[in-house]
Amino acid sequence: MRTRQMELCGWGRALTATVRAWRPERASAVTEVLRAAREDGVIVHGGGRSYGDAPLNDGGDVVMTGRLDRIIAADWQTGEVACEAGVAVGELMRIALEHGYAVPVSPGTGFATIGGCIANDVHGKNHDRHGSFCDHVDWIDLALPDGAVRRITPDADEDLFAATVGGIGLTGIMLAAGLKLRPVPSNAVDMTETPARDLEAFLEMQEASRDRHTYVVGWIDATARGRRLGRGILETADDSQSAVTAPPRRRRRMPVEMPGFAMNRLSVGLFNALYYHRVPGRGRTRRVPLAQFLYPLDAIEDWNRLYGKRGFYQFQCVLPDAEAPAGLRKILAEIAGAGRGSFLAVLKTLGGEGRGHLSFPLRGYTLALDFPAKPGVTELLGRLERLTLDHGGRIYLAKDGAMTPQSFATMYPRLDEFRAVLETVDPDRVMDSSMARRLKIRG
């Protein structure tokens, strides 16, 4: 099989890697890659939607799974589907909706692959109600680092399964997975948007909504300060009984990179103010296609170019319920004070722990936002990391590109269990990534 030397970056474009890339077109070719992997190991690069260095392997090999994109079984009576690891979750969603089902959990982009959703045990806007992605995974066909292919299940392979889901690709190369879809009455949701004037009001509204609605998500104005700190718009949504005929979505592209200076305090503040005031004070309710609700940014294919050549970091943490009000106030004040609030920040609730050793969620509040990679950004990220730690929180590996190994080990208390599995399945360290080295995940 041919390989290609290339430069890769995470979705944030701030971190890059020079890799030898493989792009197998069938499952049988994947074992060939594992045999050929060299000292710096191999990691999968799926949809390339992880922001930091999770899908990178500087100096080593990557396997691009974009051509392993087939649905290999679908039972539209039961909602059980099996698909190859490179199927985009939005594509599976589109097909499922045609048959009266939804992918039960989906991240904020439809371009993430099923393999990536599993490797990061992603969550959606419905975590309180439906949990993490891997709560709906029945089995995974995993090419182990020694080349053997095994179908692993949560019951028969408890440890290996827990290490694989959320394990950022370090247990082997996923070939396919079986999922249970969720029956839905239509392809749409009824969505209500309500403005929240400050953080206290926002948290109250989220708390009142998390058990009442299927989907709950808040867009927060991270540039607002003082008495407006933490203001935002709460979106709640539930399955709609009637469908909408979705107009074919026009995909726009960012033809060029925005110059770095375009993202400044003024423009970002203005954008956020406009975004906040677009919703009337009493709120409004609309029926929208589920895909549009879940993937608002997918309408602009490469919106990551918005931040210019140097790219950006995304910061996403979760704080436990009890710590959230105080912790979020400090974090938001830190961000607003630094004048670096991003143009769309997200605040939402998570319902509980995931199945994986390194699953991100815990019951609490999660905040996500972008920072242009300008001088001083790593210091800011360091301060936010500290605040997250102080409040018993955790930083999301799918987004991270800056955390320290010490913080990582503290935030993920099941790391020892994870390492024990890796010792067993990958003693020769065939699997490796830039993130694994940076965070010393293997110890």
Next chain:
Amino acid sequence: MAAKDPQPQVWLVLGASSSVARAFARVAAEDGADLILAGRDLEDLKCTAADVVARTGRAAEVLDFDAEDLASHEGFAAEAVRRAGFLNVFLTFGAMPEQEEIDADFALAERAIAVNYSGAVSVLHRLAPYLEAQGAGHVVVLSSVAGDRGRLKNYVYGSAKAGLNTYLQGLRARLFRKGVSVTTIKPGFMDTDMTWGLDGMFLVASPDEVARACLKAAKKRRHVVYVPFFWWGIMTIIRHIPEFIFKKMNI
């Protein structure tokens, strides 16, 4: 007068594990056709068949086919026709060893000729009588711009494709008399596992683009189609470079 496309449409895809063949299977099924996917890796073909069924609800089945096993083609053609009833043919298999590899191991040259020329001619010739008998339908063959002129970089592959292109001209004339169209597709660079990581690639077409162009060309009963179209211009220039200059060029 062009013959009307009868219903139902079935496409027999030869070499169905390639990325272009997979893309074609999806595109043709979306367009309302059923599929017979033929190739050697049946496990892989079953995945593609399941994918087509899940995405489009059309029928898709798999059939064992080895382009190099010429003796099997007679029986293969009969079986394909028995299953399909009425069929259209999309031939996409090929082998593209690099010229340097061929120079080091002549067995690769034999294989390039066996697959790209002998295999293609053999299976098409066995299918031809059935196509004549059904009196309608399309044959689309994925050839290459490499057949337009012998180049230093891949003249064994190119000569096999040139032979195939000439064969297709004759087959076109023969089947035209019975209402069957024969379309020669000449793709430039395609983004497949055969070209992944190759140096000097430009204006690369995705398998999906090529697949859509193939189906469209079949329906329009085109003769020879460059995909994407601008390769017609590029190859026209390359064909017209005088030999005394061309032989000195490194392309």
